[in-house]
Amino acid sequence: xxxxxxxxxxxxxxxxxxxxxxxxxxxxxxxxxxxxxxxxxxxxxxxxxxxxxxxxxxxxxxxxxxxxxxxxxxxxxxxxxxxxxxxxxxxxxxxxxxxxxxxxxxxxxxxxxxxxxxxxxxxxxxxxxxxxxxxxxxxxxxxxxxxxxxxxxxxxxxxxxxxxxxxxxxxxxxxxxxxxxxxxxxxxxxxxxxxxxxxxxxxxxxxxxxxxxxxxxxxxxxxxxxxxxxxxxxxxxxxxxxxxxxxx
Amino acid sequence: xxxxxxxxxxxxxxxxxxxxxxxxxxxxxxxxxxxxxxxxxxxxxxxxxxxxxxxxxxxxxxxxxxxxxxxxxxxxxxxxxxxxxxxxxxxxxxxxxxxxxxxxxxxxxxxxxxxxxxxxxxxxxxxxxxxxxxxxxxxxxxxxxxxxxxxxxxxxxxxxxxxxxxxxxxxxxxxxxxxxxxxxxxxxxxxxxxxxxxxxxxxxxxxxxxxxxxxxxxxxxxxxxxxxxxxxxxxxxxxxxxxxxxxxxxxxxxxxxxxxxxxxxxxxxxxxxxxxxxxxxxxxxxxxxxxxxxxxxxxxxxxxxxxxxxxxxxxxxxxxxx
Numbered sequence: 333x334x335x336x337x338x339x340x341x342x343x344x345x346x347x348x349x350x351x352x353x354x355x356x357x358x359x360x361x362x363x364x365x366x367x368x369x370x371x372x373x374x375x376x377x378x379x380x381x382x383x384x385x386x387x388x389x390x391x392x393x394x395x396x397x398x399x400x401x402x403x404x405x406x407x408x409x410x411x412x413x414x415x416x417x418x419x420x421x422x423x424x425x426x427x428x429x430x431x432x433x434x435x436x437x438x439x440x441x442x443x444x445x446x447x448x449x450x451x452x453x454x455x456x457x458x459x460x461x462x463x464x465x466x467x468x469x470x471x472x473x474x475x476x477x478x479x480x481x482x483x484x485x486x487x488x489x490x491x492x493x494x495x496x497x498x499x500x501x502x503x504x505x506x507x508x509x510x511x512x513x514x515x516x517x518x519x520x521x522x523x524x525x526x527x528x529x530x531x532x533x534x535x536x537x538x539x540x541x542x543x544x545x546x547x548x549x550x551x552x553x554x555x556x557x558x559x560x561x562x563x564x565x566x567x568x569x570x571x572x573x574x575x576x577x578x579x580x
Numbered sequence: 581x582x583x584x585x586x587x588x589x590x591x592x593x594x595x596x597x598x599x600x601x602x603x604x605x606x607x608x609x610x611x612x613x614x615x616x617x618x619x620x621x622x623x624x625x626x627x628x629x630x631x632x633x634x635x636x637x638x639x640x641x642x643x644x645x646x647x648x649x650x651x652x653x654x655x656x657x658x659x660x661x662x663x664x665x666x667x668x669x670x671x672x673x674x675x676x677x678x679x680x681x682x683x684x685x686x687x688x689x690x691x692x693x694x695x696x697x698x699x700x701x702x703x704x705x706x707x708x709x710x711x712x713x714x715x716x717x718x719x720x721x722x723x724x725x726x727x728x729x730x731x732x733x734x735x736x737x738x739x740x741x742x743x744x745x746x747x748x749x750x751x752x753x754x755x756x757x758x759x760x761x762x763x764x765x766x767x768x769x770x771x772x773x774x775x776x777x778x779x780x781x782x783x784x785x786x787x788x789x790x791x792x793x794x795x796x797x798x799x800x801x802x803x804x805x806x807x808x809x810x811x812x813x814x815x816x817x818x819x820x821x822x823x824x825x826x827x828x829x830x831x832x833x834x835x836x837x838x839x840x841x842x843x844x845x846x847x848x849x850x851x852x853x854x855x856x857x858x859x860x861x862x863x864x865x866x867x868x869x870x871x872x873x874x875x876x877x878x879x880x881x882x883x884x885x886x887x888x889x890x891x892x893x894x895x896x897x898x899x900x901x902x
Contacts, residue, residue, distance in 0.1 A: 345849070349713050358717055370830075426685065427694050454712045454719075455829065456697045458685035461655065465689030470656050470760035473682045476823070486764070490823050491678045492777070492832060497764040498654070504760075510813070510830060511823060544724075546694025550707065551720040558855055561876035567889040570861065570879050579781075579838045579859055580805065 333502075335378040335387045336442040337412065338433060339394045340368040341403040342453040355551045358453075367403050370448025372410075373508040376515040377478060378446050379411030386480050387444075389413050393436050395424050401531060408526035409518045415529070420536035422543070426454075430462035431541045437467060442503065444485065449474050449507040460507035470500040476511040581670030582640065583608060583617045586662060588653075588679040589629035596778040597675035599636075599741075600734035604702060605673055606638050607737070613705030614670055616640035620752075622658045624651035630749045637742040642749045649757035652766070655683045660756040663690035666727055676731035677777070677832075684731050693725035700736035714829040714852035734777060735835035735856050769824055772803070776825070779808035781838045784827055784854070787814035788843025788864060788883055795820035797887050798842065804894035810834065810854075812844045828853035843883050846871025 343349060344364040352359050367375075381387040392407035393416040394400040404415035418432050437445060450457035464471035472478075472487035476495070479486040480502075489496045490509045500506075536543070564570045574580045583605045588595045598619075605617045619633040620643045630644040643665070649657040662683075666672055672687060674680030676698045688695040700718075701709035707722045708730065723730075776782065783802040789795045795815060802809045811821035813828055827834055829852040839857035844850060846862070846869055854860070855874050862875035865882050872878040879886070 343713075348848075349716050351717055358713060425694060427689065427692075430689060450830070452714065452829070455714065456695075457681050458688070458695055458697060461682065461685035462689035464655075465659060465686035470758075471682075471686065473655075474678060489678075489682075491766075492824060494766065494768040494822075494824055496652075496766045499762040499764055501760045509823075510817070546723065546725050547696060548722045548724065549719050550722055552712075553718050553720075555711070555715060555718050558860075558874045560873050561860075561878065563872075563878045563880065565879075566881070567879070567886055567893060570863075570877055571893050573877055574838070574859075574861070577859065 333443040334389045336445045337378045338447045339371040342368045368451045372515040374446040408529040409523045415531040417533045426458035434466045464505035472506040474509040583671040584669040586674040587621045592628045593632040599739040601732040602740040603737040604732040607702040622650040634747040635743040637745045639747040645752040647755040652763040659686035680731045688729040695729035698733045776808045781807035782836045783807045784810035786812040786844030792820045845869045
């Protein structure tokens with residue numbers, strides 16, 4: 333069974349972001365970029381399924397500029413077999429991304445598509461669910477456990493109230509939560525080997541997808557910073573202050 | 581054109597998140613964007629939830645889709661039902677929690693429209709503010725589609741209270757089911773403590789507590805204060821606390837009157853989930869911990885001296901009536 337896994341290049345999560353002075357967005361030039369952490373978990377899960385003999389082939393797909401080759405190489409070094417870069421220099425919103433992945437899925441016919449539950453740049457948490465909707469496939473979102481049988485994916489979902497277990501008929505779309513697995517570190521031999529694996533580049537313009545935006549970002553601003561308050565010396569003083577503020 | 585608000589409910593009544601979403605819907609009505617609010621209650625044997633929904637002021641009518649396929653809020657069934665109803669509506673709103681996040685993007689895709697997640701402010705009938713980058717940037721987003729799908733962040737809108745209404749309840753007879761997904765089970769944590777996302781006080785622990793046993797000492801403190809218990813991702817990853825305690829970018833968004841962070845360093849991913857709290861208390865042994873930059877009251881101290889003192893003091897605290 334083939335697995336399609338999506339990877340997004342985002343500002344590294346250790347990096348403090350800077351908002352452009354003209355309010356047009358967040359500065360990405362000369363900023364450390366890396367694979368969206370939830371997508372790393374997605375790649376790891378796909379590769380583990382291949383190592384267990386459940387998956388036959390893992391294909392990673394990215395949308396973005398040529399720089400996303402680097403993100404795909406990371407996926408290949410983790411163990412994915414090949415990569416597809418849908419190349420575009422414009423920002424792609426979740427619905428368009430889902431339509432792109434739909435086209436790719438119709439082409440390569442995976443039994444399972446694994447996405448990160450959200451990208452840590454726009455935090456939308458939409459693409460996986462939209463893709464499942466477009467394909468009319470079942471969806472397992474925010475999952476922390478996955479078990480694949482011949483025709484089903486048994487998923488444990490992380491919900492606000494606790495955990496939910498669903499059985500999805502394959503083909504299915506799943507999105508990863510943090511506790512699904514711990515992604516491996518890249519070894520040097522694997523990084524070297526990844527350079528030999530194929531990456532196919534596909535200009536977005538060739539996919540005949542309606543790209544008119546549904547959502548226009550008019551402005552990006554910094555939130556009002558919270559001011560630090562006072563230091564207290566001990567528990568007694570803390571509780572006294574909270575009493576005075578009528579909080580306790 | 582009307583708002584369709586998708587209710588999250590427990591079979592008896594609306595959940596708090598739905599009441600916050602209702603306030604956002606009322607703001608849309610106030611800015612002239614729409615002529616009213618319909619609430620859709622999907623579920624099985626959930627007539628009481630519909631009755632509860634009908635009592636909220638400002639609700640024009642309640643649609644009740646009561647059928648077995650909607651029992652566990654499986655998105656495959658509920659999204660299809662909502663999409664079938666959506667054509668008559670200008671807005672589809674749902675809470676931005678795991679219920680709404682799972683469901684609403686699928687609805688949007690079925691309708692071929694975009695969606696704005698985590699709306700924290702209504703600017704006009706088509707323009708909204710939402711956080712990105714773990715709350716470190718705020719985007720003003722204009723949505724161009726005729727049907728606007730919005731998920732609403734509860735912490736940004738108060739909970740609707742007024743129950744002076746008596747909206748009619750209309751049954752939706754169309755039932756959409758599929759064979760693609762089967763519900764197996766749900767494991768819900770039960771607790772005497774208040775729910776994390778609606779608690780007035782939250783006591784939250786981090787990795788600084790060093791062990792599960794130490795984390796569990798917070799339970800007594802939380803109980804003494806009538807508080808909910810939260811945790812940082814680090815504490816959840818270390819196995820000190822279950823996942824549904826997690827506050828932050830990828831966990832729950834909270835904004836209580838009082839947030840007491842114990843042994844939490846304050847990574848931006850955690851701050852994203854709690855920095856809208858009215859008052860923040862930080863207790864940490866590292867004076868340089870970033871949590872102190874957002875704390876109204878900071879206490880630099882060894883946690884293992886502080887915990888027994890807190891436990892003792894809280895036994896003597898008489899709760900302020902609320």
